[in-house]
Amino acid sequence: MIPIILSGGSGTRLWPLSRPLYPKQFLSLHSEKTLFQETVTRLKQLELSDPIVVCNEEHRFIVAENMQSIGYKAQDIILEPVGRNTAPAIAAAALVALQNNKDPILMVLPADHIIKDIEALAAATNIAKSLAEKGHMVTFGITPTEPHTGYGYIKLGKNLKAGANEISAFTEKPDLKTAQDFIESKDYLWNSGMFCFKASRYLAELEKHQPELLKHVKNAIKNTKKDLDFNRLPQEDFEKCPSISIDYAVMEHTKKGSVVALDAQWSDIGSWDSVWKVSEKDDKDNVCKGDVLVEDSHKNFIYAQDKLISVLGVEDLIIIDTQDALLVANKNKVQDIKKIVDRLQASNRSEAKHHRTVYRPWGHYDSICHGERDQVKRISVKPGAKLSLQKHHHRSEHWVVVKGTAKVTKGEETLLLTENESVYLPLGVVHALENPGKIPLEIIEVQTGAYLGEDDIVRLEDRYGRA
Secondary structure, eight states: OEEEEEEOOOOGGGTTTOBTTBOGGGSOSSSSSOHHHHHHHHHHHTTOOOOEEEEEGGGHHHHHHHHHHTTOOOSEEEEESSOOOHHHHHHHHHHHHHHHSSSOEEEEEETTOEEOOHHHHHHHHHHHHHHHTTTOEEEEEEOOSSOOSSSOEEEEEEEEETTEEEEEEEEOSOOHHHHHHHHHHTOEEEEEEEEEEEHHHHHHHHHHHOHHHHHHHHHHHHTOEEETTEEEOOHHHHTTSOOOOHIIIIITTOTTEEEEEEOSOEEOOOSHHHHHHHSOOOTTSOEEESSEEEESOBSOEEEESSSOEEEESOBSEEEEEOSSOEEEEEGGGGGGHHHHHHHHHHTTOGGGTOOSEEEETTEEEEEEEEOSSEEEEEEEEOTTOBOOEEEOSSEEEEEEEEESOEEEEETTEEEEEOTTOEEEEOTTOOEEEEOOSSSOEEEEEEEEESOOOTTOOEEEEOTTSOO
16 A cells, blocks of 8 residues: 655645645644654554655645655655645556556545554544445545534545445534534444545546546646656646545545544644644643643643743634734634634735745754844754855845854855854855754844845755755
8 A cells, every 4th residue: 555645735724833834734733743853653554655746836845855855855855836625636656556566455644633543543544444345435534533513524424344434425524513413313424534546446436537637747747847856746747636525526425435443542633623622721721831830820832932822711723923923712613723824825925825944955044133224044954065156136135153063155255164264155156055064054044125025046056856
């Protein structure tokens, strides 16, 4: 079996911690590992092969670093130039899987789920595999624990074997009364977004129900370009695909749909209240992460990124503090956080897209302060990493080394700077920054000029393929 890890989406319901350029699958919400890393780690426990990962091209280096830091590797990392939902993403992975394997069974796993009971997952996986070998299109249905209105539901049909049924019907997110009726009937499971089927079977179903989609994905795979360790799908082909989920494209139409029940302490971490539910709590049912002081307060989720948060006499609140944004919300209203994000996007505010700390393949930078004609950043460069050889048309820069050793290219010069040493880079000069040492390099960068945007970077040379 080949696992397909779907690492798309922007996770806007977990704003301000999750943002499009650093979404929830790369956050450590449940353990020291990120949700993506937890998903990858489960594969070895299930005795599955190395995965094929499908992700947004903007996340490619985050995915690679998440894999490397826990000692795992991917068979392939497929880069989507635009998001087109799950049906095209899985089709691309299935076509890649068939290039190197006879006709593998695919185990499709979102990158942002929590599953605590691995033994239960392994048992359900074995049932799903046996059905997939017989040509079934299998989805995993979660045993409901409450009448949740944020999930889709699957109605159980004819019993196929212990723990598995035909799919009678899919129901989109119901109202509370309908959800309560579903729970009481015991004929419904939550739709998990996890699947199992033969690669050839899935492509045959697409050919039958979404032939245009399959045609465009085949063209995209045919014209895929290798980019370092990544397979980059061409935008001109892939963006022609309709944006459609596998449920709408295939599962609601196939005659071979089946569902395997999964009771494994599962959560898709789809909102802040679900994060609160799966997190370890104190004796007052508060979840506190970071520097938090609580007095006479109950059932709150409080996340402090870089400053003290103190709460007094409050209940059922979600409080999330990041470097550039603070969210205070009633736990019962967190499903509406997208309304806040929509307003930020309409105002073209940076807080809707990325954090103050921005991650790059060479490390990261933190925009400490920003004026009309000046900006200060703290830049951290990983050992052995190098920023692109570049120049700017509108700004000059002054670098001060605060930790480590910096190898600086300044025009025709090459400089080696250590702590407390600095260099001035005039407007227009070609320059590069490299960390030749064994510890992280940290510098303070002061920019001055008429325009300080990130698009005022002319890359002349880049080891990460961005030139």
